[in-house]
Amino acid sequence: MLLHREPLLIFILSLFCCMGCDQPVQQQASNPPNVVIFLSDDQGWGDLSHSGNTNLHTPNIDRLAQNGLSFERFYVEPVCSPTRAELLTGRYHLRGGVSGTSAGEERLDLDETTFVELFQEAGYATAAFGKWHNGMQHPYHPNARGFDYFYGFCSGHWGDYFSPPLEENGKLVKGEGYLVDDLTNKALEFIEDQREAPFLVYLPYNTPHSPMQVPDQWWDKFEAKELEMVLPEEQNEDLQFTKAALAMCENIDWNVGRVMGKLEELGLEENTIVIYLSDNGPNSLRWNGGMKGRKGSTDEGGVRSPFFMQWPGRLPAGKSIPQIAGAIDLLPTLMDLTGINASVNRPLDGKSLVPLMLEDNPLWEDRMIFSHWNGNTSVRTQRYRLDSEGRLYDMEADPGQSSDIAAEYPEIARQLGLAKTDWDEEMAAEFDGNARPFTLGYPEATYTQMPARDAEPHGNIKRSNRFPNDSFFTNWSSTQDSITWDVEVIEAGEFSVEVYYTCSEKNLGSRIQLSVGGDQVQAKVKKAHDPPLRGMENDRVERMESYVKDFKPMPMGRIKLEKGRSKLVLKALEIPGDQVMDLRLLLFKRIN
Structure with missing residues (x-):
């Protein structure tokens, strides 16, 4: 798995040019930072002990928030491939031609630039291990979108998590053992091989997406467990599904711990940016902090994701950031943190989050973040959400979206409604809808x-x-x-x-x-x-x-x-x- 890459001749990470800052924040490092990104599949905001869920224990993921930053209000899209497209490009998914999750609608347009390509051009060894879901055939394949090495599957979901058929750089192979463990094993080998050079490792795990398969080691803990935090009886929570999802989340946590242990063992933790998030809301009705909506919904519960970032000595430890942010912000933030020149050929929808990370009182204007799926669009500001039906909610006073206040605040509802209409029209103009072979x-x-x-x-x-x-x-x-x-x-x-x-x-x-x-x-x-x-x-x-x-x-x-x-x-x-x-x-x- 060893890759041969010309070393970076010069690297000085300095002068984080913060948006809205009069004074730059200066940081220096002798080597460019490595980057590790964990992306879980169908894990809700509430599926972590960090979120207050006592049904499970996720100490390794929680530790990323304790040793780094956590964003309290971070937004992705309601389903898999749109979120992945936005992470990769810093642009809303419809701009990149991603309108669905299968039948070719999940493919990211070829004229879009991914942050992976920018890292590759900067001399990083790049690898992905897991579920891609933005195109299978070259040049949509991950090996053609910036990844030197790919091990996993390109489809939207997989039918078997135990030694399943996978691919390695396009060649069909057979996995070894439980899929998430196998993906992590391959990532650990890559990190070991590339420890002397800057690397980017992307771990888009396939769980807790169904089918609900998890080894006995994790299932046995939950099978007969009495869950403390369950939904009211009238919501018909499937407790067996919940238990399986939580068991899968604890397995993810164990694998996150393995990666963090490898970074520490190799002396790389201090110079590695580690990020954790999920691609959409939970894939069943289960505890999610009382938020409305689940996977597939543009309401808060369908699009709010955990988002943690750790970089010891460079980013504050334990800082919680209340400002809204989203998947579209990852590309500009990574470019800002690493000092890589973001030669992107199209305007970004996202913005660098570095000012929020490094400043105590940053100048930061309120913004709108849009969520869209299956013809439904909602818009979130710092305080309000206008849902797909035009209902307005005060998310500070009513995080569960129980009381429509559009009649009480008609001007706010009107302004957000106009913004939503404008956004829908802009996306429709960019998305031609033509069938692509x-x-x-x-x-x-x-x-x-x-x-x-x-x-x-x-x-x-x-x-x-x-x-x-x-x-x-x-x-x-x-x-x-x-x-x-x-x-x-x-x-x-x-x-x-x-x-x-x-x-x-x-x-x-x-x-x-x-x-x-x-x-x-x-x-x-x-x-x-x-x-x-x-x-x-x-x-x-x-x-x-x-x-x-x-x-x-x-x-x-x-x-x-x-x-x-x-x-x-x-x-x-x-x-x-x-x-x-x-x-x-x-x-x-x-x-x-």
């Missing part, structure tokens, strides 16, 4: 996946589940059936193709054909591979996502692809049995 044949990518998630089934073929991210295709029973991908070949060439399939003994013998443009390749299904559905054996709560199977690669042969947009079509020419196969993905490997 899936890219294939990017010259710098050896491998390209075309998963069932990104395809359209025709005829009898069905998805294994209505949520496409970890689905596969089944019920392929007719020569009139087909599976298609809308693709754009970036650069012509010859590729070998594998199909990841399952097929019973009785259904062997189907002949399938893959075609794109005027080229095609055919293959016959000769080997049975018929594993059972699995996942349920490790679920602590019945899942809503697809169960999974162990799919096997079958070589199809070679195909020549011409540059340009076309349909990738997979169909059967002969079906001697009841079905052709179940299909998970096609894997293309560039030959020349």
